Amino acid sequence: MSNLNIASIVSGLLEVGVAIYAMRLTRLFGSKRVGWSLFTAFFLLALLHISQFVIPWLNLKAVGEPFIYAIVSALLLMGMTHLESTLKQFDRADSAEQRAQAEVQQQTAELRKANEELEEKAATLRTEVAYRKQMQEQMEHTHKELIAASRQAGMSEVATGVLHNVGNVLNSVNVSAALVADHLTALNIENLARAASMMREHAGDIGHFLTNDPKGKRLPDYLSQLASHLWDERTLLLKEIGFVRSKIEHIKEIVAAQQNYGKALGVAEKVRVEELVEDVLRIHATELAQHGVQIQREYAPGLPEVITDKHKALQILLNLITNAKHACVESQKDPKKVTVRVINGDERVKVSMIDNGVGIPTDNLKKIFNHGFTTRKNGGHGFGLHSGALAAKEMGGALVAHSDGPGTGATFTLEIPLKAVSTPSKS
Numbered sequence: 001m002s003n004l005n006i007a008s009i010v011s012g013l014l015e016v017g018v019a020i021y022a023m024r025l026t027r028l029f030g031s032k033r034v035g036w037s038l039f040t041a042f043f044l045l046a047l048l049h050i051s052q053f054v055i056p057w058l059n060l061k062a063v064g065e066p067f068i069y070a071i072v073s074a075l076l077l078m079g080m081t082h083l084e085s086t087l088k089q090f091d092r093a094d095s096a097e098q099r100a101q102a103e104v105q106q107q108t109a110e111l112r113k114a115n116e117e118l119e120e121k122a123a124t125l126r127t128e129v130a131y132r133k134q135m136q137e138q139m140e141h142t143h144k145e146l147i148a149a150s151r152q153a154g155m156s157e158v159a160t161g162v163l164h165n166v167g168n169v170l171n172s173v174n175v176s177a178a179l180v181a182d183h184l185t186a187l188n189i190e191n192l193a194r195a196a197s198m199m200r201e202h203a204g205d206i207g208h209f210l211t212n213d214p215k216g217k218r219l220p221d222y223l224s225q226l227a228s229h230l231w232d233e234r235t236l237l238l239k240e241i242g243f244v245r246s247k248i249e250h251i252k253e254i255v256a257a258q259q260n261y262g263k264a265l266g267v268a269e270k271v272r273v274e275e276l277v278e279d280v281l282r283i284h285a286t287e288l289a290q291h292g293v294q295i296q297r298e299y300a301p302g303l304p305e306v307i308t309d310k311h312k313a314l315q316i317l318l319n320l321i322t323n324a325k326h327a328c329v330e331s332q333k334d335p336k337k338v339t340v341r342v343i344n345g346d347e348r349v350k351v352s353m354i355d356n357g358v359g360i361p362t363d364n365l366k367k368i369f370n371h372g373f374t375t376r377k378n379g380g381h382g383f384g385l386h387s388g389a390l391a392a393k394e395m396g397g398a399l400v401a402h403s404d405g406p407g408t409g410a411t412f413t414l415e416i417p418l419k420a421v422s423t424p425s426k427s
Helices: 003-028 034-055 066-187 187-202 205-212 214-263 272-284 285-290 310-331 385-395
Strands: 268-271 293-299 306-309 336-345 347-355 398-402 412-417
Touching: 003 034, 066 214, 187 272, 205 214, 268 272, 268 310, 272 293, 272 310, 272 336, 272 347, 285 293, 285 310, 293 310, 306 310, 306 412, 310 336, 310 347, 310 385, 310 412, 385 398, 385 412
Parallel strands: 293 336
Antiparallel strands: 268 306, 336 347, 347 412, 398 412
């Protein structure tokens, strides 16, 4: 066997191997890709080489070798086209994969960044929550201190009102006492003593003395005039003493009311609101009369009892009647009038102080209960209404204000629930 024949056999076997590998590609990727064209081409080449040895007498070169090589070339060209298409698809797939990986990496980076931002925000939020919690605790502490200060200020205001009104009553008592002293000093007791002495001297001839002696003749008229004068003085002194006694009783009532509400501090108990209002008016009666402020009472019939802290209610109402008096005095209207109205509705008893004083601007109504805010020109500290609003809230009620504007007066209403709904705070 010649070397040429061996080479042809080896070449044929290799072509068979390529055909088998092409068949494998066909099974892996399908007939539309490289496999069938390469398989057919190399299979024909293998037949061409092997047939020369199996059938030596077949002269393919003469009959069809050029045609077979043309077919093989066409199949190889087709396979190469398919191969190019496949490589481009793989290239596109690889590019798409790279883009996808890049997008995944970018999204991962963005997610990592977003996660870091979320962690930062979470840390900031935790700090904010801790700060707000601290501020809330501080506000609660401040609120307790403010309530305690409000209660002390209310007690001080009650005591100041009591002392002021007691002082006014004592001034009246002092005037009456001075008048009594002046009249007692003006009594001509010495002349009465001289008349008695003259009668003792003439006890033995009293009849002759009274009828014949010039001094004795004037003595009966003098005694009659003196008796009439003493009667008038007695009447006047009894009237003044009665006035003094009534003022002393008024002082006792004011002090007793203050003591009664002082003992009731922090205790919820049954209260008749109209009686509470009368205590307030009694405490301020002298001062209201001194400034010419008229009180008009409008109490609804059949008012129920409420269960509340009498001291807090008294503190609020004393401040309201004081403010109403100041509003009337500042307005300089005549007459100065405060209407005290007590009604029942919506499970609450409502006490309104309605004055015809200076009124309140609309803008001020929004901040009338703020701490430190006051519209009083002299002596206002802006604490009474604020502490009153706090006390009303503690009682489960409310303190509200209304005015149609300057010069129209104002209405302040304390709403007290029929039953206590909160436990008073301990100072």
